[in-house]
Amino acid sequence: MNLFEDLNSCIILGIDPAIASIGFGVIQGDRALEYGVITTVANAPMYERLDQIRADIQDLCKLFTPQVAALEMPFFGRENTNANKVLRAMGVIELALGDCGLREPIFLHQSQVKAAVAQYGASKFEMKQAVMQIFGLPEPPSPDDSADGLAIAYAAQCGARANVA
Numbered sequence: 541m542n543l544f545e546d547l548n549s550c551i552i553l554g555i556d557p558a559i560a561s562i563g564f565g566v567i568q569g570d571r572a573l574e575y576g577v578i579t580t581v582a583n584a585p586m587y588e589r590l591d592q593i594r595a596d597i598q599d600l601c602k603l604f605t606p607q608v609a610a611l612e613m614p615f616f617g618r619e620n621t622n623a624n625k626v627l628r629a630m631g632v633i634e635l636a637l638g639d640c641g642l643r644e645p646i647f648l649h650q651s652q653v654k655a656a657v658a659q660y661g662a663s664k665f666e667m668k669q670a671v672m673q674i675f676g677l678p679e680p681p682s683p684d685d686s687a688d689g690l691a692i693a694y695a696a697q698c699g700a701r702a703n704v705a
Contacts (some may be wrong), residue, residue, distance in 0.1 A: 546698045547608065547699070548697065549609040550696055551565050551567070551568065551573065551582060551606040551607070551608075552567050552696055553565075553600060553603055553606040553608070553609045553642075554566075554567070554693025554694070554695075555597070555609065555610070555612070555633060555692065556612050556688035556689050557611055557630045557633055557693060558578060558594075558621070558627040558685070559626055560573030560579065560580055560582060561568055561578070561683070561685050562577060562579045562593060562629065562685070563575075563576075563577050563686050563688040563692075565681075565686065565692065566604045567675070567694060567697065570659075570675065570676070570677065572675040572681075574599075574603075575690050576689075577683060577685045578593060590605075590628060593629055593632050594632045594633075595636075596629045596631075597637065597640075601642065607642075607643075608642070610645060610648055610692050610693055610695065611630065611648070611690065612653055613647050614626050614630070615649075618669060630673070648695050652695055653688075653691050653692055654691075655694035655695075656691075657670045657671060657691045667687060670689045670691075671690045671694070675690065
């Protein structure tokens with residue numbers, strides 16, 4: 541995809557990576573086509589959880605044929621023991637996207653997503669309200685991770701890009 545191509549006409553898949561609950565949102569223009577979460581079983585072996593994430597991302601791509609995918613870069617504090625699992629999930633997500641022809645996802649920082657959707661430092665509640673308004677939804681998306689997926693897709697549509705290679 542050309543960097544200067546009009547993203548308003550594209551189908552964009554936004555993904556909030558995690559291992560237990562992966563938020564996603566699919567948008568085109570000012571329409572939310574789909575949103576939700578991919579959940580994995582906490583006590584399942586890691587390879588099964590990763591395989592499920594891969595299969596579910598591929599299913600989303602087959603169903604909606606997005607031209608663009610965007611992922612939020614996770615933030616980890618010093619004591620985060622979940623980082624290893626989330627980073628493994630991100631690798632599987634990127635692999636699944638590549639298998640679907642989306643070889644260059646847009647990576648976004650949380651601050652870029654918040655700035656595009658509401659304002660820097662916006663709360664979860666404010667983000668959900670903003671996403672509801674942007675897409676004309678009858679109620680805020682639930683759970684929170686699904687609202688994050690829509691917000692990530694919208695930020696990508698607005699042209700937000702992280703300095704990540």
